[in-house]
Amino acid sequence: MDADAALMVRVREGDDGAFAELLGRYRQSAVHFAYRLVQNAAVAEEIAQDAFVNIYHARSRYEPTAKFNTWLFTVVTNLSLKHLKRKRRWLAVSEADEAAARKYEDCPSPEKSPLDGMVEREAAEGVRRAVRALPDKERTAIVLHKYHGKSYQDIAAIMKCSLGAVKTHIHRGKLRLCALARGRRAENPPDRGLREVCDEM
């Protein structure tokens, strides 16, 4: 039994301190994962909190054979995809509003120059657009694979699908990202990037 499973067993037996320890371990991972799927900081934090609350209420059903982080990522994935479906249905927040909100989320670190900050923001915005362009399942598989180092087996367990389906999602996602990056390069050729334009000025 790994350390997370042992903590979760203690939580099942009524030890809230063990749950606080799990909260400290996986807080950032849950928020980051949700943010990369929904691309909104406030919503991502709410989804991560919901995931922990749901896990706490379902603690009596936990079996030590299951990995705790697989369970957590499964819950976050389900909540995030549910939010994305609801958002698509109602279109509550426009793209412009989200971009305006992200300006404050992506404040560059103070040690960087304004130019570096602008370049960083431009790159981040390009990545965000590329990730947003992916279908939900491909995005989930790519994010789990790329940012959280999950194996194909773990991704299959989290997404509740077969190993072959995970491979297909990841391959298609990579090719789609490749095509998007190619499109970006066509729009902004490397020899005329933001840095060069600024250098000329």
Next chain:
Amino acid sequence: MRCKQVRVILLDGLAIPGDPLPDGAAAHLAGCPACRRLQAELEASWAMLDSYPCPEASASFDQAVWARIRKTEAPAGRSRSRVPFFLARHAWVVGSLAAACLVIVIGVLLAVYGGAGKSPATSAARAAAAVPAVFPTAPRSAPTLPCQGAEPAAVVAEADEERLLEEIDELLGADPGSVADPAYIETPEEPGSRSRPASPAGVKDPPVSPRGSTPGVSGTSAARWAAGVCRHA
């Protein structure tokens, strides 16, 4: 190796950065510019994902989680203590059963108490009991009046009783000529003595009981009386 196989290896190979490619794939890449270009693009786009900043969790994250846990746990505990599990889970079944029982009870009560007064047997019994009170010695109950034989006794109302009695009194009292001398009725008429006694004092009122039979009433008066009863019946 063919291009398709190498592209699958490239797409999988990115899973573990720095993982060496199989010999056949490396040899193919050395001689295939299209696959080399794809490899470069895949690596670039994969590396592009590194520049994806993420916000940190807020400082009050843990407190918010605990507050939500307490908030969602408290009402559930109260509801568990108030309502039994079966009732909470199958409330619609319990409600339906209760409604069905209520309908059955109301139906039984209506059948026992509500419809009893309207039953024909009871009505007939009440009517039969009421007739002697209306006509304690009424000719209705007497089989001597053929027109009343088939009539139900209940059809005679109390209002008609008074009118009937008035008519009887009128017939018996207001028409003195109709009241015959018993001797005249009972004795056969002698030849030559057809006239009645002229003196009214000779008229003897027959002993008429107020509501009883009328001995001494002439045949014509009795027929009229019976006709009046039939008319009012």
